[in-house]
Amino acid sequence: MQLFGEGAVTKDEKVNDTGVYPAAHNPVCWYYTMHHRGHGWQNITNALKNSCNFFFYEMGARIGIDTLSRYAKYFGLGLKTGIELPSETSGDLAERSRLEDKGESWYLGDTLSAAIGQSYNSFSPIQMAKYVSMLANGANKVNPTLIKTIIRADGSEVSKEEINKYTEELLGKKEETEDIQISQENLSTVLEGMRMVTNEAGGTAYSIFKNFNIEVAGKTGSAQAGNKTNGWFVGYAPFNNPEIAVAVMIEDGATGGYTGLVAKELIAQYFGMNAQNIEEDVTATPYVEMQN
Numbered sequence: 001m002q003l004f005g006e007g008a009v010t011k012d013e014k015v016n017d018t019g020v021y022p023a024a025h026n027p028v029c030w031y032y033t034m035h036h037r038g039h040g041w042q043n044i045t046n047a048l049k050n051s052c053n054f055f056f057y058e059m060g061a062r063i064g065i066d067t068l069s070r071y072a073k074y075f076g077l078g079l080k081t082g083i084e085l086p087s088e089t090s091g092d093l094a095e096r097s098r099l100e101d102k103g104e105s106w107y108l109g110d111t112l113s114a115a116i117g118q119s120y121n122s123f124s125p126i127q128m129a130k131y132v133s134m135l136a137n138g139a140n141k142v143n144p145t146l147i148k149t150i151i152r153a154d155g156s157e158v159s160k161e162e163i164n165k166y167t168e169e170l171l172g173k174k175e176e177t178e179d180i181q182i183s184q185e186n187l188s189t190v191l192e193g194m195r196m197v198t199n200e201a202g203g204t205a206y207s208i209f210k211n212f213n214i215e216v217a218g219k220t221g222s223a224q225a226g227n228k229t230n231g232w233f234v235g236y237a238p239f240n241n242p243e244i245a246v247a248v249m250i251e252d253g254a255t256g257g258y259t260g261l262v263a264k265e266l267i268a269q270y271f272g273m274n275a276q277n278i279e280e281d282v283t284a285t286p287y288v289e290m291q292n
Contacts (some may be wrong), residue, residue, distance in 0.1 A: 017054035024109035048193025060115025069095035082174030128247035136242035139182035233259035
């Protein structure tokens with residue numbers, strides 16, 4: 001089986017993370033920084049589970065920046081989502097034209113950084129929520145919206161077409177992206193890796209979700225922003241029957257561990273897991289407040 005339709009790797013192929021990637025500026029895996037060794041042999045699901053930078057450096061080198069940015073755009077990264085809010089940012093996407101349009105060269109090191117979400121990448125939480133929602137929906141396109149329905153005073157419902165026409169006139173048309181066919185078998189491999197993040201010992205968010213009553217698929221992340229490192233967690237639940245997608249970012253949060261805690265509470269609240277029995281106090285004495 002080939003992942004992402006590009007023949008870069010099969011689901012069973014393993015890459016040996018030795019800690020320091022032997023190319024470009026010799027970037028290191030976070031695990032090497034902390035433990036002075038690599039993760040060892042990793043396939044795609046284990047690389048996701050362990051957040052193995054080395055594996056994704058290798059994938060970035062194999063597919064190249066043009067393919068990487070092409071798929072990123074399909075999932076809405078670096079593009080406005082079209083949500084009904086003024087002044088939405090498109091963020092930034094690492095791609096070759098970003099440098100070559102200025103007469104500068106794009107190097108392998110730029111691709112390696114981009115492959116783990118660094119380099120010139122800068123995405124908004126709503127973009128990340130859209131991204132994980134598309135994964136949960138079979139890699140089909142998703143259009144985020146704040147509007148469920150609009151009911152006129154006479155009780156009739158405004159059509160979705162009319163709503164879209166109005167918002168496009170007000171905010172401009174949504175940015176269209178290329179249609180890419182994603183293999184469902186390949187997608188299942190990625191989602192299984194995300195399930196392992198939260199449900200298998202050693203997963204980067206396992207300690208947070210190990211006793212959770214709902215099976216969650218997720219991914220932690222640490223994004224460098226100047227001298228700070230922002231913590232990220234994206235995920236969806238339940239794993240086999242998705243209802244909710246979540247994206248959490250904590251500025252200067254260092255790791256995705258803290259953001260995972262926030263995501264857990266959001267998911268628990270959505271599914272009513274924080275609700276407690278509320279009983280009416282029928283012994284209360286009625287009274288009327290009087291104003292002098």
